[in-house]
Amino acid sequence: MTFDRAHLATLIADHGPVVRVVVAQVAGSTPREVGASVTVWPEGQDGTIGGGTLEYKAVATARAMLTQGRDIATRTVALGPDMGQCCGGRVRLLWERFTETSLPEGDTFCRPIAGAPATLKVQQIQNRARNQGDAPSPALVDGWMIEPITTTPAPVWIWGAGHVGRALVATLTALPGLAITWVDTGPDRFPGTIPEGVTALPAPNIAEATRFAPTNAHHIVMTYSHALDQAICDGLLTRGFASAGLIGSDTKWARFRKRLQQSGHPFAEIDRIRCPIGDKVLGKHPAAIALGVAADIVRDVARAGDGALGDKGTGNDRRLSGD
Template sequence: MSFEREALAAAVAAHGPVVRVLVAATAGSAPRDAGTAMLVWAGGQSGTIGGGALEHEAVTAARDMLAAGRRAAQRRLPLGPALKQCCGGAVTLVWERFEEASLPDALPFARPLGPAGAQPGAVAAKARAMRPGAAPALVEGWLVEAAPPLRRPLWVWGAGHVGRAIVSVMAPMPGLSITWIDLAPDCFPDSVPEGVTAIPAAAPAALMPRAPRDADHLILTRSHDLDLELCHAALGRGFASCGLIGSATKWARFRSRLSALGHSSASISCIACPIGDTTLGRDPQAIAVGVAAALLRGGNERMTRDRAG
């Protein structure tokens, strides 16, 4: 978890003053991890810190802060005694009011939660040592937050029914950078999810060298010939994971053809086919859920190798 400046800046631009509610620390069982944040403005909110009663309390306090014009507040909440929740742990919440002028210029972002004072050496040292994606730190009355981690690249090849379902499921996931490729602009839906880069390309495989070598790939075009060309290109480029839509029969033919193209059995086995979880069914949304679960658990080593389909 880390400070998402772009999302905060967009909310401020759209709604004016915004209170950011941060789970700064947790003890014992808690609904969300330290670093989780949500944004609250006069007429709405985005994100969630979880917990039902905890979130209700946090939003109420945030709206009170907006009305009163206060800048920051901090509170430790025992979830059982204070909110009658069963988690049994405690969370430390920080509320901060942001306007355009108070957005951080750089990350990591260190600031005092009370009256401003000289920055202690321990705070400066913590900020220097904080890696992207690190949990927030409370140090001598100061809050220090890291820059976001590098987004994990996901390249989706094909904008048919399954491609659309997968992008719809994966786009809201934090920490992903999705690139979506198909043959022409009219292959894509009228509205592409926010944060997804859609690229029409008459020769999709020519884009493979642009993909990061640590990208996850999902190959699900309308053409078996194009699927094969993309698998061949992906094996030549390298990847974190690669999944191919298809049946056991399709994969057997692809293995033979990829072998004829010069790829070793070990390399070819790095491609997962079929993808998803066949126990969930073959509906595009069911495939998308299975693929998303596999990717969240670590990549194609988790993708099903059920050859029965």
């Protein structure tokens, strides 16, 4: 469970101020865990803290807060005696009103519920999150509600579902903070099972699909055809991108570079595309190529400050030659 800032911002943009109800603390048998939340606006709600009487009354309180303009409230509820629910536990809820200007920044949302001072334990959690990237679990600590903030995943587009493309997708899906779009010319090009969290995009005119890629996306081009590779590179240079890599040899890249310049792209932009890619020391097995290329992507994402892969960093680039 995390504090999804981007989703909350979307709800506020659509509905105005909202009240988010979060499970801050539990004891015994409860419908949901700490960090579960429901967000409420006058005409609707999103998410759940378990349904039933608890949620019904929590939502009613949230709507009253919106009417009254109250910003924060908390209450501990004994589910059996107070709500008549069969669960025998206790839940502490926290209601918070959010507007466009009151959304938290950073990677961790730490706030006192009732003016509690920041204890050493709270400061240590904040320091670990800030200095070491150690995301805390949602918890109520010494009167402070602490939640990790969801980081918008970095868009990564993989062009080609051949052996290397499949190995690369399998490698990248183990990493956090990436939104992977996998493109090839038809459904038959993909494996029978697409990994969870990966969007498969069959595109008969694959170069045209570059129009749908966000301009902050990171791309790896490795289709079965040099002609398609070149057309995709041309489309990406027209569309714009955060980073791009092309599988191939120095000879292939020299040929592509000249053709892309003849198509009207300046060399300064063309040379933002890396070719060859990967780490030739690792060898030419698809899994080895994927490992080197994945390292390139991680460095690119970190330098851009995207996703949940850490701070901007540096690294030594070593490339793979091959077709």
